[in-house]
Amino acid sequence: MNWARPCTVFWFPERVVVPNRKEYPWYHRSYNRVPTIDQCYTDDPVCFFEANEQWIRDRQVDREIVNILRQRWRDCAFYEGVDAPVKCVELQKISEDAETNFFIKYGDLSAYANVKDCYMKQKHRMLWERRHGPVGTGMKTEQ
């Protein structure tokens, strides 16, 4: 593209409009960290509310992270085409690990889940692991 010759669609905004505007900033909201659910007393609903809001925000961040990693793998696969199973293995592994970890933390909770459900899921998983060994090795029968 030869920018020396003015291209109509971009010439007007770039040469006429933008220099006449003042630049002014906008910011992303930054939230302070508050105590998590394992640091709250059981009869403290305000602490629970703040931990819940923080958990919702963190879950949204984790969703976006998984999405970005998945998109990187997909872009590689789209670019490589037929060679994708060979050339995009690292990206695939990273994406699948991220999805696994996301499912371990947030998966199978309902749409109305809150931070206490997630915490209890972790507790039950640790109990199960204490009794039966790592997840994926099967349940031990009574003997």
Next chain:
Amino acid sequence: MTVLSVLRAVAGPARLAITHNSQQVAKMSDHRAMNIIPSRFQWNKFKDMLHLYFVGAAIPLLAGIGITNMMVGPATLSEIPEGYVPREDEYYKSPITRFLVRNFTRNEQMEYEKKMQYIWETEHKRQLRLIEKRVKKLMAERGDYKAWYYTPHIARKYQRIVRKETEELMERRPAA
């Protein structure tokens, strides 16, 4: 569309033919005559509504948005400076959104803290009410405090007799 243009070709001579007929038959006294033509109501109504929705709504809004974007323009994303607390409307990019947030929207942080205050207050009330309930239940069971379930001491003797007889009855017939 071809249907309408065909009708126009037909209606033209039909229009003139009909007027000639009506003039001759009706013998209008005045020089003016009523032209019997197909209805143009829907077409006129359509033009009227189109004019309203474009000139009254679409063109002013689009012009306003276009002029705002050309004169003022969207904001640029930047880091929050040290020790600076941005205003509520500085968290949004478009100048129109910033205007609405500045003048018509509630403060997000204020609403969050109001919600926490409400939760704290209702929890306080709930704890007090739980204690009240427990006290009332004990007063009903023991009957030893004058505040609730109080009967004067004349009926107290009768109450004791009734209680003793009820207990004996319950021992004899526990299922009742």
